[in-house]
Amino acid sequence: MDIAKKVFDELARTEIDIASLDAQFEGAVAVLKALHLEEVEPLHQKAAKDAEALSQFITASAELFTDPRKVKTDFGTFGLQRATEVIILDEARCKAYLKAKRLDACLKTTISLVKPAIRKRLNVGKRVAGCKLNDGDTAVYKVDKVLLADAKEGVQS
Numbered sequence: 828m829d830i831a832k833k834v835f836d837e838l839a840r841t842e843i844d845i846a847s848l849d850a851q852f853e854g855a856v857a858v859l860k861a862l863h864l865e866e867v868e869p870l871h872q873k874a875a876k877d878a879e880a881l882s883q884f885i886t887a888s889a890e891l892f893t894d895p896r897k898v899k900t901d902f903g904t905f906g907l908q909r910a911t912e913v914i915i916l917d918e919a920r921c922k923a924y925l926k927a928k929r930l931d932a933c934l935k936t937t938i939s940l941v942k943p944a945i946r947k948r949l950n951v952g953k954r955v956a957g958c959k960l961n962d963g964d965t966a967v968y969k970v971d972k973v974l975l976a977d978a979k980e981g982v983q984s
Contacts, residue, residue: 839970843978850979881905 885892885907892898897906915921925933949960 835968838968839974842970843974846975847978847982850982854982 885905889907892907895906896908897904922934945955945958946960948955949958
C-alpha cells in the first residue's frame, strides 16, 4: 500500500505540473491573442471600409464592367459577376417545411451514439454490434481539485 501511495503522489504531482503548464500556455496564448487583435483590428476596419468603397464604385459604375466584367491587376481582380444566394429568413420554419415534405437532400443529419439507450439494450441481453457492457470494478484515482486549481491560479497571478 505504501508503494501505491507513493505512485499516486507522483501521479498527482505530475498532473499538478501539467495543470500549471497548461495554465501558463493558455495565459501566453491569451496575451498573444490580445496583442494580435490589437494589431489586426485596425486592418480589418480599413479592409471593410475599402471593400465598401470599392463595392460602391463597382455598383455605381456598372457600365464600366460589361466587357470584361472583371478588371485584372497585379493583386487580383475586381468587378461584377452573376451570383445567386439563398437567404434563410426563418430557419426554424424552413427546417419544419423541409422535414414535413421529406426533402432530406436539403437537410444535414448528424448521427451520434446514445450510450444510455445502448446500455438498456445490453442490460436486457440484446446484442449491439461493436459494443459491449463493461461491468465490474474499475481502478480510479482523483487528484484534489483544489491542488490543480492552485497550480493554475499560481500561473495567472
